[in-house]
Amino acid sequence: MRWFWISGCVLILAATTVLPGLAQRGQFQPRRPATAFDNPPQAKDEEEQKLLNVLAEMRKGPRYANVSEQDGRLLRLLTEATNAQHVVEIGTSTGESGVWFAMALRKTGGKLTTHEINPQRAQIAEENFRRAGVDDLITVVVGDAHETVTRIDEPIDILFLDANPEGYTDYLEKLVPKIRPGGLILAHNMRSPPPNPDYVEAITTNPDFETTFLLMEGSGIGVTLIKR
Numbered sequence: 700m701r702w703f704w705i706s707g708c709v710l711i712l713a714a715t716t717v718l719p720g721l722a723q724r725g726q727f728q729p730r731r732p733a734t735a736f737d738n739p740p741q742a743k744d745e746e747e748q749k750l751l752n753v754l755a756e757m758r759k760g761p762r763y764a765n766v767s768e769q770d771g772r773l774l775r776l777l778t779e780a781t782n783a784q785h786v787v788e789i790g791t792s793t794g795e796s797g798v799w800f801a802m803a804l805r806k807t808g809g810k811l812t813t814h815e816i817n818p819q820r821a822q823i824a825e826e827n828f829r830r831a832g833v834d835d836l837i838t839v840v841v842g843d844a845h846e847t848v849t850r851i852d853e854p855i856d857i858l859f860l861d862a863n864p865e866g867y868t869d870y871l872e873k874l875v876p877k878i879r880p881g882g883l884i885l886a887h888n889m890r891s892p893p894p895n896p897d898y899v900e901a902i903t904t905n906p907d908f909e910t911t912f913l914l915m916e917g918s919g920i921g922v923t924l925i926k927r
């Protein structure tokens with residue numbers, strides 16, 4: 700009886716302290732039942748299959764805060780659904796989100812301009828884009844995006860913010876005038892890590908914007924429409 704009581708206490712202690720800590724650090728994944736919601740993306744043609752294969756390979760290598768598969772699928776979906784012609788990304792890293800965008804841009808006939816401050820990551824991204832056969836759709840701009848975005852001289856259909864969160868409001872100020880009416884701002888990391896409150900304030904209090912937050916999966920994405 701005593702042992703039963705002690706092992707019960709140990710189990711409760713583990714469930715309430717150790718396991719959530721490990722889960723936070725990504726070492727322990729609490730089990731949840733697999734559902735149809737977890738089904739992987741289904742390739743419609745060979746090109747899509749090739750890009751999904753490259754993404755799977757990329758996920759096996761070193762990753763630097765790249766988007767989750769769920770977030771990547773959302774980027775592709777919104778880009779294709781809006782028939783985007785010019786996507787601008789802040790924060791290329793090694794190019795996973797870039798490949799998701801390219802999957803849609805192949806269909807819309809559009810292109811991606813992506814900005815990265817770290818030259819080594821930019822180089823890996825360029826190699827990945829070549830490997831995926833989408834380098835013709837993507838321009839990688841190396842440098843501090845606070846400066847490099849000031850050189851953008853074409854209208855933007857989708858702006859994807861996925862770099863230093865403290866810089867989101869500066870990117871917003873510099874780039875909103877270049878986003879076409881009806882275009883979108885997609886802001887990554889709206890759930891985890893905690894978002895920049897000034898940015899959240901800016902996109903939720905301006906009558907020119909309609910914003911919603913998709914926070915159930917991945918790191919959370921804020922979707923802001925530039926009203927017509």
Ligand SMILES: C[S@@+](CC[C@H](N)C(=O)[O-])C[C@H]1O[C@@H](n2cnc3c(N)ncnc32)[C@H](O)[C@@H]1O
Binds near residue numbers: 790792793842843861
């Ligand atoms: C979260 S990662 C981007 C992940 C990428 N979008 C993906 O899903 O594959 C953020 C990247 O932003 C870059 N970054 C941070 N500050 C930046 C700045 N001021 N200008 C350009 N890139 C910056 C970092 O070097 C890092 O590679």
